Amino acid sequence: MLLEIKDLSVEVEGKEVLHNINLEIDHGETHILFGKNGSGKTSLLMAIMGISGYKITKGSIFFKGVDITHLPINERAKMGIGMSFQRPPTISGVKTRDLIEKINNNGKSTEDIAESLDVAEFLDRDINLGFSGGEIKKSELLQLVAQNSDLILLDEPESGVDLENIKVIGNVIKNLLQKHLRRQRVRAGLVITHTGLILNYLEADRGHMLLDGGIRCEGNPREMFEAIRNFGYEECARCQR
């Protein structure tokens, strides 16, 4: 198993936002996280990444069989976890190129990676400075492609992106998650989506719906998305597959 979350509870500013979460993701699988605003989706990703402020009060996280519950963020990243942030900070004065060159684990040159995503011009811009919503998403993906992680956490990769660019981003993610491979596919993903648009580009294996900090439904992500769209989150939770 690549990622195993066991009975995980997480607090933010003294308030428990995730309760007893259990989740397993194996190599090559793509999982989707559904849930309305404030349900705890981002908190779960942040806790997996180890971001401060998301305090684990109970349970544990195993990655590649190692207990990472209390590992520093960068150790997790080095072990192979990568994350695209929904609202990443701006880092003035630091060129995107400088960062990519430090983290590039892809085998290809920084230039080649950026060109393959058609974002070569990002390299000479300060990290996230003055980037539009769509540009931020692409820049996050650029960094993830360079990082070459084994588990990719994507926090709403399509939000704030126009239709044309959703196609571009969808295809980048599809490649990132090695959808072109079958048996050799090793990389796994955990993707938060509200719009479901990303599902048109990914064959996702499993969906999980969070409601009030707990996983309330699991199943086929397309079916779950249809149910949520037609009947709402509450109704989807009630069906309890």
Place this chain on the structure above:
Amino acid sequence: MSEIKEKAEAAAAADKKALYGTDIDLSGFKRDAPVHDYDPEMSGFSEEERKNFAEVGIVTSGEERSGSFLLMDHSPVHCSISQEGVELLSMADALERYDGLKDYWWKAVDVETDKYTARAEMDFNNGYFVRVKAGVKATFPIQACLYIGEEGIAQNVHNVIIAEEGSELHLITGCTTAPRLGRGLHIGVSEIYIKKGATLTSTMIHNWGEDVEVRPRTVVMVEEGATFMSNYVCMRSVKSVQMYPIVRLLGKDAVARLNTILVATKGSEMDVGGSVSLEAPGTRAEVISRTISAGGGIIARGRLVGHKPGVKAHLECNGLMLSEEGYIRAIPELDGRVAGVEMSHEAAVGKISQEQIEYLMARGLDEEAATALIVRGFLNVEMEGLPEELQREIDRIISESEESIL
């Protein structure tokens, strides 16, 4: 006695304190220094000394420099020039050759400003004189090094820089001391005249010792259509430095840009600012400072004075606290004297945000590397108009200093 001398004596007698900065007891410093021999090849330096020079932008090989000047204690030990149309002399020689330089000597800086200017006149040790002839564009920068090698002395310097009409020059002033020097005092008066349409870029890098006190006094006169760009970098320990250069934009459409980068480690006091007076129509100015306290004290001043409608100027003082000790005080000041001036400022003092550090850590950088990258970005002021080669040197100095501040 000349009028200048009289004024200097009066100010000295009154022990006239500077407007800013800790008051220094001048009697605590030796007035005499040993005389050093002339060094035509700048070859009489150890590897350690050459490294010190390189850290303040001075290359002893003289490569890619149009001229070199080196003042060691009170002795001009080197002065050479390789570009036609550019004059470089020791100040003492220039005063002799040009009969006291009456149009320039103490014409920009007032000798009565404070006891330091007074001392620079009464105990004048030397300095450099640079003049670029009209229309001449110097290919490479001129480098001037002010060096203190003798323990406990005062070095009183007076420089005059003249960029004649339509000329262009880059001047690098590097100030440093002998390895392991203890106490010292540097007083430096600089009078800079930039004539119609000329451009002067002045890059000054300070790397004094931790027990050295520094009091530069600079006034820059900028004529019509002329440009003054200043880059001041001080990232190493110093007991105290207090300077507040004044730039007067006297002719229409004159431009000034002042960039300052300061890093104060524990025990360092830096009171550094820049004042631009926009005295003619169409003048523009930008004063930017990036300061870091790694335990030391910083006062970052900036002042814009708008005298004519339509002038435009912007001031930026950003400070980063890397230590629980130390302080940064940003004091931006806007002084509009007529309606229709357009002046603005932004000032911010804070610490590195945890969010930024963790973002980079999520990419695999450890906390130290993440902090270093953010600090480097913070100090990365876009020094507009700076030749690539100088920008590279400043980048190098910043990256070398990174280790010592973190």
